Amino acid sequence: MAMTFEGLLADRSRWRTDDCSIGKAMDVIGTRSAILLIREAYYGTTRFDDFVERVGITDAVAAARLKQLVAAGILEKRPYQEPGKRTRYEYVLTRMGEDLLPAVLALMQWGDTYLQPEGGPLTVVERVTGSPVTIRPRGRSGDDLGLDDLAIVSNDDWVAARQAQAAQ
Amino acid sequence: MAMTFEGLLADRSRWRTDDCSIGKAMDVIGTRSAILLIREAYYGTTRFDDFVERVGITDAVAAARLKQLVAAGILEKRPYQEPGKRTRYEYVLTRMGEDLLPAVLALMQWGDTYLQPEGGPLTVVERVTGSPVTIRPRGRSGDDLGLDDLAIVSNDDWVAARQAQAAQ
DNA sequence: CATCTGGCTATGGGACCACCAAGTCAGAGG
């Protein structure tokens, strides 16, 4: 019921992950409002008022969080103008923001399963077929993988191993 | 660059997701310490001291967060006894906790890509083949899906559609 | 010009998070 460690990592007492990517990710999107704003962006929302209205947070929080997400590179501020109105800005996802989709969807899937009595209000499906979407770790073979199927390698080891392989 | 909505959901101004699973999930695991403790559990850690030591948080925070994770059903407290020592408790993942793996891994993958100058210290690989693990939304066909390939249906609609299909 | 509106910014307050430091408490070893 756990991952295994390879190479130098095997002795668990000799290393610690201070610069863990999960921790860094949580520093950027670790608040409720940040994730909900990103969810709204996936739903196609781009304008300030719509974010405030649909996420259900105050404008002050929305302004602060949107600014922070732009600074982090997850959203981009882009000018637009409706006829007869002044120039305003809308917030659109960058590539970096789009690439958070797996994490957000995985969280939603888990919440649907374990935190909702009736399986959650919304379901994500494949647009063309209408069949439900799943999100799981997967190896090269395409099989779903569980905890016991996974191993951790230090990045240095891994890069070195690939280079050795390529050199053959 | 966004999901599409089907059925009654198409008119975006007529509904709001107050009981969103993502929000509920964030209420349970929305802190840095909670996610890092779960990560450690995936790495095989079960004991209090090891959690404190390896996550790099204070014992006070670890105690509070572990208690909360047990209450949420993500970890389970289980007695153990080493010879010559008194009974102690260890913390092991429940099924609910294991099922968070996709979310945590997706977050790690994203962090490795965008928040680490050199691609992150650790890499998750398939144990038997050593090939890297990916995690993406996937349809029934097995293809990776992007934002534009996804659609949202209301759960009621979806259940009704399935029933109608089954009745044919 | 004066007004109105959409999109912020500022201020204050309550809750929570994390840190550090100190205290408690059960039982094994002496």
Added chain:
DNA sequence: CCTCTGACTTGGTGGTCCCATAGCCAGATG
């Protein structure tokens, strides 16, 4: 018994998150 240790618990401070209310400001409308 006394001490020591592992596993917490308690207390205090600083920072962040969110809410609520109020203010500001650019420009289209009157």
